[in-house]
Amino acid sequence: MLTIDLSAIQSNWLKLQSIGAGAGVAGVIKANAYGLGADQVGNALYAVGCREFFFASIDEALAARAFLSSDAIIYVLGGIRAGDERLLMESNLTPVLCSLSAINSWAEANAVLGCNASAAIKINTGMTRFGLDLREFESLCGNQNLLHAVNPVLLMSHLACADERGHPLNSQQQHSFANCTKLIGSLLPNLRFSLANSSGIFLGAPWHFDLLRPGAALYGVNPVQNDSNPMLPVLRLSLPIMQVRKLDATAAIGYGSSTTLPDGARIAVVAGGYADGLHRTLGLQPEGYLNGKLVRSVGRMSMDSTMFDISSLDLPSEQLLGLEIDVINPLLSLEYLSKKNASLGYEILTSLGAGRYPREYLAGSHNG
Numbered sequence: 301m302l303t304i305d306l307s308a309i310q311s312n313w314l315k316l317q318s319i320g321a322g323a324g325v326a327g328v329i330k331a332n333a334y335g336l337g338a339d340q341v342g343n344a345l346y347a348v349g350c351r352e353f354f355f356a357s358i359d360e361a362l363a364a365r366a367f368l369s370s371d372a373i374i375y376v377l378g379g380i381r382a383g384d385e386r387l388l389m390e391s392n393l394t395p396v397l398c399s400l401s402a403i404n405s406w407a408e409a410n411a412v413l414g415c416n417a418s419a420a421i422k423i424n425t426g427m428t429r430f431g432l433d434l435r436e437f438e439s440l441c442g443n444q445n446l447l448h449a450v451n452p453v454l455l456m457s458h459l460a461c462a463d464e465r466g467h468p469l470n471s472q473q474q475h476s477f478a479n480c481t482k483l484i485g486s487l488l489p490n491l492r493f494s495l496a497n498s499s500g501i502f503l504g505a506p507w508h509f510d511l512l513r514p515g516a517a518l519y520g521v522n523p524v525q526n527d528s529n530p531m532l533p534v535l536r537l538s539l540p541i542m543q544v545r546k547l548d549a550t551a552a553i554g555y556g557s558s559t560t561l562p563d564g565a566r567i568a569v570v571a572g573g574y575a576d577g578l579h580r581t582l583g584l585q586p587e588g589y590l591n592g593k594l595v596r597s598v599g600r601m602s603m604d605s606t607m608f609d610i611s612s613l614d615l616p617s618e619q620l621l622g623l624e625i626d627v628i629n630p631l632l633s634l635e636y637l638s639k640k641n642a643s644l645g646y647e648i649l650t651s652l653g654a655g656r657y658p659r660e661y662l663a664g665s666h667n668g
């Protein structure tokens with residue numbers, strides 16, 4: 301069972317809102333809300349006041365139009381292809397324009413269709429992924445007709461190293477972005493500005509501008525490396541025990557006979573394996589909690605199942621069947637798991653999306 305606590309996600313959003321002290325707070329719910337369910341998460345965030353949502357692709361954003369309230373502002377982050385303009389305009393989606401050619405196409409589509417559809421513009425201040433380079437941005441600012449034809453409502457950039465508080469690029473990007481806001485702000489006085497992702501919010505007020513764009517922190521990933529996690533945990537993943545066996549002789553366990561356990565050992569076989577993304581989620585040797593006791597997996601993880609050595613438990617086998625082994629919970633946190641497995645909280649979350657787990661959403665307790 302994958303249990304997703306929507307009220308914890310709401311509390312996390314409200315916490316970021318209070319840290320933002322007046323800045324707007326969007327919800328980044330791309331990649332199906334990092335695997336947790338864009339529909340459920342998006343609507344829970346909407347219920348506490350979130351009105352702006354970021355998606356990666358047009359397909360994700362179009363799907364969201366069906367489940368998000370019609371007054372939700374939906375941004376598409378991942379760049380758009382020439383020819384997508386009409387679809388975006390018809391569906392009231394706001395593209396994040398990342399190149400001069402995309403900006404020109406948007407202006408042209410507005411003219412051809414007689415629209416005044418708005419867009420966000422992204423600039424590259426040091427991450428070198430999506431966005432206009434500074435020289436391109438300056439040339440755009442020198443072309444007032446183009447600028448007005450695009451109808452920009454948001455200027456944004458993205459931080460490359462926000463999770464490393466002391467990294468010099470954080471200040472460089474902030475300065476560079478602040479200069480751009482001054483340049484374009486004199487031309488478009490109503491334009492809003494956005495720089496900070498989850499970790500960027502914790503760098504301080506100079507990084508906040510008008511709109512915060514948290515994703516990971518909403519889902520319980522620690523935004524402040526090497527500090528205690530200010531966010532509430534959101535997830536519990538527990539795997540049901542499908543078979544319990546007691547060895548009556550020393551035996552090799554699983555594919556490749558990589559491990560043996562002695563006579564008398566007990567094994568629980570749980571549903572969930574690498575086809576569920578568990579190797580990315582939990583590492584190749586998962587740990588779990590069963591009835592409050594730490595247990596370790598044994599042998600190689602299979603495609604659909606994983607075995608745990610439960611010799612230390614004294615419950616009778618009949619009682620164990622039907623129980624579940626917790627593999628993500630507040631003790632086995634995203635932070636603990638990502639450190640143990642040299643992965644990222646982001647990767648753990650998005651890998652959960654592949655899992656065939658039944659899902660349970662704990663209803664949001666906040667209703668706006």
Ligand SMILES: *Cc1c(COP(=O)(O)O)cnc(C)c1O
Binds near residue numbers: 328457515516
């Ligand atoms: C994914 C993404 C975010 C959210 O980042 P987190 O680190 O998950 O908070 C914000 N802005 C952009 C442009 C993104 O691509």
